[in-house]
Amino acid sequence: xxxxxxxxxxxxxxxQKQKNNFSMRLKVxxxxxxxxxxAAIAEVxxxxxxxxxxxxxxxxxxxxxxxxxxxxxxxxxxxSAGVFTGVCGPRVRTVTACQGSAVCPSGCIDxxxxxxxxxxxxFGRELPHKFKFGVTGCRNNCLKAEExxxxxxxxxxxxxxRETCNxxxxxxxxxxxxAVSVTEDTLVVDETLCNHCGRCAKACPxxxxxxxPAYLLSFGGxxxxxxxxxxxxxxxxTDTAALFRAAxxxxxxxxxxxxxxxxxxxAVERAGWDVFEKYIRAEVLxx
Amino acid sequence: xxxxxxxxxxxxxxxxxxxxxxPATFAKALAALEDLEKGQILEIRLNDGxxxxxxxxxxxxxxxxVLKLSDNGDxxxxxxxxxxxx
Numbered sequence: 311x312x313x314x315x316x317x318x319x320x321x322x323x324x325x326q327k328q329k330n331n332f333s334m335r336l337k338v339x340x341x342x343x344x345x346x347x348x349a350a351i352a353e354v355x356x357x358x359x360x361x362x363x364x365x366x367x368x369x370x371x372x373x374x375x376x377x378x379x380x381x382x383x384x385x386x387x388x389x390s391a392g393v394f395t396g397v398c399g400p401r402v403r404t405v406t407a408c409q410g411s412a413v414c415p416s417g418c419i420d421x422x423x424x425x426x427x428x429x430x431x432x433f434g435r436e437l438p439h440k441f442k443f444g445v446t447g448c449r450n451n452c453l454k455a456e457e458x459x460x461x462x463x464x465x466x467x468x469x470x471x472r473e474t475c476n477x478x479x480x481x482x483x484x485x486x487x488x489a490v491s492v493t494e495d496t497l498v499v500d501e502t503l504c505n506h507c508g509r510c511a512k513a514c515p516x517x518x519x520x521x522x523p524a525y526l527l528s529f530g531g532x533x534x535x536x537x538x539x540x541x542x543x544x545x546x547x548t549d550t551a552a553l554f555r556a557a558x559x560x561x562x563x564x565x566x567x568x569x570x571x572x573x574x575x576x577a578v579e580r581a582g583w584d585v586f587e588k589y590i591r592a593e594v595l596x597x
Numbered sequence: 598x599x600x601x602x603x604x605x606x607x608x609x610x611x612x613x614x615x616x617x618x619x620p621a622t623f624a625k626a627l628a629a630l631e632d633l634e635k636g637q638i639l640e641i642r643l644n645d646g647x648x649x650x651x652x653x654x655x656x657x658x659x660x661x662x663v664l665k666l667s668d669n670g671d672x673x674x675x676x677x678x679x680x681x682x683x
Contacts, residue, residue, distance in 0.1 A: 415654070415655070415658050476664075478663060478664060478665045478666060479665060479666045479667060479668075480653045480654075480663055480666045483649050483650060483653070483666050483668075483674070484650050484651075484653065484654060486650070509650075509654065512654055512657075513653050513654040513657060513663075514657075515653075515657055515662050515663040515664070
């Protein structure tokens with residue numbers, strides 16, 4: 311039997327050291343799996359694997375020790391429980407996310423919903439090399455947005471109104487950047503210090519602060535052989551359509567400037583950060 | 598409506614959470630609030646830093662009204678909270 315490794319890889323089957331054994335990568339979006347999916351995965355691991363799974367560094371699940379002869383059965387059994395195979399190789403990978411505003415008190419954006427939308431639009435798309443999206447709900451950055459080729463961080467675009475403010479002092483204390491201070495009869499806000507974390511709006515007991523969810527994007531991060539932190543080149547975006555314009559533009563840029571085997575950052579560096587930044591800003595801010 | 602002019606708050610009870618760390622600070626503050634009637638005010642002494650940054654936010658999430666957070670200048674803060682939900 312001739313094994314087509316490229317086809318297997320694109321279908322999420324990772325060759326193991328043990329001959330004729332593959333670790334089967336599953337599709338997981340935002341680290342969320344239903345209990346019924348987990349039950350089906352457990353059953354397959356018992357029946358076809360070695361009775362265990364590996365949780366990957368990017369919220370994925372792999373079932374090791376799957377034999378090529380069982381692959382179709384395994385896929386069908388998983389599919390019947392709504393579990394899909396993942397991908398490897400030069401394409402858009404698992405979209406990771408923290409629990410975000412749906413669950414976490416610190417969350418500024420609905421990370422699950424956004425991860426689903428990103429995955430629906432881009433998952434598996436062919437590119438010069440792997441491409442990773444990660445969505446983190448707030449400045450605490452549990453999901454490590456900047457490690458990703460395109461990272462999304464939830465923030466708040468905040469504004470303050472004197473009318474309902476009772477000068478309680480909470481916002482000045484919860485602000486980690488020292489951007490807010492309280493005087494006898496007003497608040498002083500230094501917007502140059504504001505990092506859009508939104509804690510002022512979240513903590514405000516009198517709704518004097520309001521916060522609109524926004525996305526802070528980072529481009530060109532990676533955390534493998536080479537380590538680089540993604541760069542922020544756009545202001546916080548309050549419009550989800552603008553986020554997708556940015557992602558569309560970044561992937562298109564990667565397609566045009568990346569040679570096979572280049573990570574996104576390498577393609578951006580070859581073209582020049584100034585060229586990339588100008589292009590993205592034009593696509594996103596002047597559309 | 599916001600409660601204005603905060604100088605005159607008279608606490609009905611008092612709690613000191615400077616002897617514990619997160620998340621026990623919040624838990625201890627909540628436990629103290631449980632003993633109050635709706636509408637009463639709890640004065641909480643807490644450490645500046647992590648506790649002062651996080652407890653007011655958590656209290657709000659629990660549905661109570663933070664009235665005032667003031668710095669005592671000795672590494673502690675005083676938080677006044679009106680109990681709203683039972």
